[in-house]
Amino acid sequence: MIQQQAAVLHETPLIEFKGVSKTYSSGTHALDDINIKINKGEFVFVVGSSGAGKSTFMKLIMREEKPSTGDIFVNGYHLPTMSRKQVPMLRRTMGIVFQDFRLIPTLNVFENVAFAMHVVGASSRDIRKRVSNALNLVGLGQKARSMPAQLSGGEQQRVGLARALVNKPRLIIADEPTGNVDPNMSYEIVELLTEINRRGTTVLMVTHEHQLVRDFAKRVIMIENGKIIADNSDGGLL
């Protein structure tokens, strides 16, 4: 049964790039002829040096940018042709984790997580239940009333993770989530993401920490000079 479920999860690409190129109006060629598929339930590290094209790759998935050429499908949406009005709907299918946590300093932990649910018009009852669950999952159930400034970097990132999870997205996009936390905490964050992935959510994580990538042995996409130069399913290329 579990094997059957796993097979289904891996059948349909959640993210698909077909011949995607991106050239900015300044003339910078950020990505060149990208072809890639990321299936449901995968955990993928995206690595590459600064300016390699990782950020553009992520921006295209989040529909912050449109491709210059090519097709992109994410969670069933065709991104190049989708209207501006549809973009919020696409983003409700994904949870985004930022390197700098992006917590609102005037709201407590609970309110920061609930913020994402208010946006989608959830009821107070749902908010109470699901925010508590999300905070328990990231191990911060006891700190719901704390303010962000009272938390460590790792704890703040876990709040960010809870916020990304609370609307039950199909895809988690983590943009260098361990960039501002200490090394021990980095492992905790990736372990949390692994647990979330184990529960069926696709995870796409950008990182510079090669050791982390090696230790967790997941699929790795390496981008350099706007091209995918390696795509390995076990992290071995690093």
Add this chain to the structure above:
Amino acid sequence: MKLRSFKHLLAGGLKNIWANKLMSIASVGILVACMSIIGLAIILEENVNKTLGEIEQQNVIMVYFNDLNSVLYGGADSSVTGSIISSTNDDSSAAVSTTGDKSSSTSSTENAVDASEISQDKYMIHNEQEALDLCEKIRSVPNVASVDFVSSEEGLEKIKQGMLSKQSEYFSFLDGDNPLSSGAKVTMNDLSLFQETLTNIQSIEGVDTIQSQGDVAAKITSIKKGVSIAAYWIIGILLIISLVIVSNTIRVTMYNRKLEISIMKAVGATDWYIRIPFLIEGVTLGLFSALFTTGLLYFIYKAVIGTMKSALSISQVIPYSNFVGLLLGIFAGIGVISGFLSSVVIIGKYLKREGSEFRAI
């Protein structure tokens, strides 16, 4: 949008005002100042127009009728060559239209003989009923406010009333042979149409001459126009300033809340969801300023009008209660429109910017 989302956003918008209280207070202060000047411009314009309107009503023109006396004593061309009394701007006006040529009024017998020889090619008033009918015709001319018939006897009586008793007694011989023609005192609604109205009256058959003070009318009209134009300019400029103030408040608030906006966008907020708190903030600040200014102007009006009444000898002013609805409407309009436009345009511009929406801070 769900009701609970709207309630949440409403609360968010009101919280923003408190969170940015210094900016909010500054905005309300400047808005109140602008609205006060706009309000004062409106109030003063209305009052000046009312006062000038009263002066307009006092600007009486005398219309002399082409009756037998006018023909007998008005010279060969039946026109009036001189007047005993200047009758404009004065309620004591009398229908006095006599010739300046003394020889023509020396003998009524001679004139009576002459009358039989008068050419009948011009319409003439023969009796009081015809004169009253002519008054009706004048009344039907557009822009005519009032027409008061003045018979030749009344005219003579008024002249004599203005004389010393001995002089008056001397002229008693005129009682039996009154040389004055009948006429009417006419007032107008709008002095800017003075000349046009005058021409229309003049063209009526039976009207002989018109005595008026056109220069006063022209001055009143130009003052009214000047006051209105000045008021419109003040109102226009301050409306733009108000819009800029609210826009800047919204802009500052928006930059203060870039973090929140970037998170909202990341979790799938629609553009309107992001805009609504700003809209509520802008509109609330505008409405609060409107209410405050309407109250404040009551006291300013009392003080300003009190000074003006004594300085300019204005007898009556329009009560403030007459303005409350208008001012509140205009101020609320300024507040709502500037709040709405600012949040829609400024936030809209920001939200449409692609490529850096999550990296806003």
